Amino acid sequence: MYKRKRSAEEKISLIKKYKRGEGSVTSLAKAAGVDRHSFRAWLRNYDACGADVF
Numbered sequence: 070m071y072k073r074k075r076s077a078e079e080k081i082s083l084i085k086k087y088k089r090g091e092g093s094v095t096s097l098a099k100a101a102g103v104d105r106h107s108f109r110a111w112l113r114n115y116d117a118c119g120a121d122v123f
């Protein structure tokens with residue numbers, strides 16, 4: 070199965086939606102076609118290092 074690499078802008082947009090309370094990790098990840106574990110890793114990295122991590 071082909072995995073599409075997400076741009077930094079896409080990742081940050083999803084993270085900001087989550088931080089604003091616009092959805093759960095599961096719902097946002099599913100809508101974006103991303104594994105929820107990957108999305109959680111993005112959140113951890115963003116919280117630790119900010120947007121420059123991407």
